[in-house]
Amino acid sequence: MDLRELDGVTHREVVARGLRFHVAEAGAGDPIVLVHGWPQHWWMWRHVVALLAPHARLVMIDLRGFGWSDAPSGAYDKQTLADDVLAVLDALGLDRVCLMAHDWGAWSGFLACLAEPERFAAFLALGSPRPGGRPSARQLREVWRFGYQVAIASPVLGQRLVADPRFVERVIMGGAVQRQAWTADDLRAFTAVLAEPARARASVSLYRTFLAREVARSPRGRLRVPTRVMVGSGDPAIPAVLLDGAQDDADDVSVEIVADCGHFVPEEHPQLVVQRARELFGLR
Numbered sequence: 001m002d003l004r005e006l007d008g009v010t011h012r013e014v015v016a017r018g019l020r021f022h023v024a025e026a027g028a029g030d031p032i033v034l035v036h037g038w039p040q041h042w043w044m045w046r047h048v049v050a051l052l053a054p055h056a057r058l059v060m061i062d063l064r065g066f067g068w069s070d071a072p073s074g075a076y077d078k079q080t081l082a083d084d085v086l087a088v089l090d091a092l093g094l095d096r097v098c099l100m101a102h103d104w105g106a107w108s109g110f111l112a113c114l115a116e117p118e119r120f121a122a123f124l125a126l127g128s129p130r131p132g133g134r135p136s137a138r139q140l141r142e143v144w145r146f147g148y149q150v151a152i153a154s155p156v157l158g159q160r161l162v163a164d165p166r167f168v169e170r171v172i173m174g175g176a177v178q179r180q181a182w183t184a185d186d187l188r189a190f191t192a193v194l195a196e197p198a199r200a201r202a203s204v205s206l207y208r209t210f211l212a213r214e215v216a217r218s219p220r221g222r223l224r225v226p227t228r229v230m231v232g233s234g235d236p237a238i239p240a241v242l243l244d245g246a247q248d249d250a251d252d253v254s255v256e257i258v259a260d261c262g263h264f265v266p267e268e269h270p271q272l273v274v275q276r277a278r279e280l281f282g283l284r
Contacts, residue, residue: 003068004043004189008053011068016087022068023088024060027053031094032281034060035085037103037127038203039168041067043189044102047181047270055283059097061088063105065202067193076206077214078104078131082111089119098281099225100124100273102266104206107131113225122280123227126265126273127235129242130227130253132218153208162200165191175263177234182267223250228280232261232268 003011009026024042026049036044042060052058062069063081085108089097098121101109106128113120148171152158161167168191173179194200229246231238240257247253256276258269266273277283 004046006043006046006049009049014088014091016091017084019064019070019072019084021064021070021084021088021091022062023092024062026058026060027056029056030098030281030283031057031059032098032100032277033085033089033094034058035063035099035101035105035109036060036066037101037105038066038206039162039171039194040102040190041193043067043186044264044267046186046267048266048274051270051274052277052283055278056098056281059092059094061085063108065199065206071196071198071202073198073201074205075209075213076202077209078108079111079115081105081108082115085109085112086116086119095119096121098122098124098277100126100266100277101128102126103128103263110223110227111219113223113227114219114221117224120225123225124273124277124280125227125229127231127238127263128229129231129238130223130229130246132220132249149207149211153204153211155204158204158207159197159200162203163195163197165195168194172264175236176268177232177260177262178268181264221249223253226252226280227254228276229253229255230258230265230273230276231255232258232263232265234261235263237263 009024011024014021014023034045041062045060064084065071096119099109106125110131113123169187243255246255258265261268
């Protein structure tokens with residue numbers, strides 16, 4: 001696979017929990033860990049890097065099954081992804097970090113913050129509701145938005161879809177408002193990696209595990225990490241109503257609906273994301 005290159009970014013492998021994880025790094029200073037969602041990898045932060053690296057050390061982790069990290073078989077439950085992130089932090093010798101994550105990376109980030117809140121100074125969650133809680137009637141009416149997950153989770157159809165560049169491109173462009181944020185080469189950077197059979201299977205497992213085992217399971221515990229949630233006003237998968245209750249059972253959570261934005265907040269509005277990150281993380 002063609003490892004993406006970006007000015008000021010270095011790459012290395014970290015072994016954690018018996019797997020090899022790809023980590024891209026930029027900048028210097030206090031560490032900020034950045035975690036992608038589906039169907040992407042560290043390249044989703046390309047617009048953020050130049051703006052945020054002058055203020056902090058950016059540690060961009062590819063989750064198992066994505067990017068250039070190992071793609072083992074098995075169930076891809078989100079607690080496993082959260083535990084992977086914590087293990088990579090251990091391998092890097094990072095005791096306490098700020099966290100910024102998107103989509104499934106943000107969902108897993110919530111679980112990591114619940115499990116080990118002392119490891120996180122603050123959390124900026126992008127394009128994801130907070131897991132947990134009993135859905136309201138208003139929220140249940142939005143279930144139709146997740147029909148695409150059933151297709152991806154299907155044993156045969158799902159792998160074919162994920163490996164098809166046209167499908168993945170439609171997912172990204174269909175979820176975006178600011179479509180100029182992607183070049184054709186950016187889209188190829190994501191589709192080419194997912195076309196590999198092991199990574200296509202990992203995506204299927206990611207959604208199948210969620211629908212079969214996680215969708216009705218609520219994580220327990222009070223969210224003690226200061227958290228800011230940003231979701232696009234035009235996000236077709238995460239409407240604002242799904243953020244109702246985000247402040248419940250939490251010490252410090254606030255929500256921002258980003259105007260003229262779809263699902264991919266850090267790519268569509270990187271300047272605003274970096275501004276909010278600097279405010280939340282106390283960066284000059």
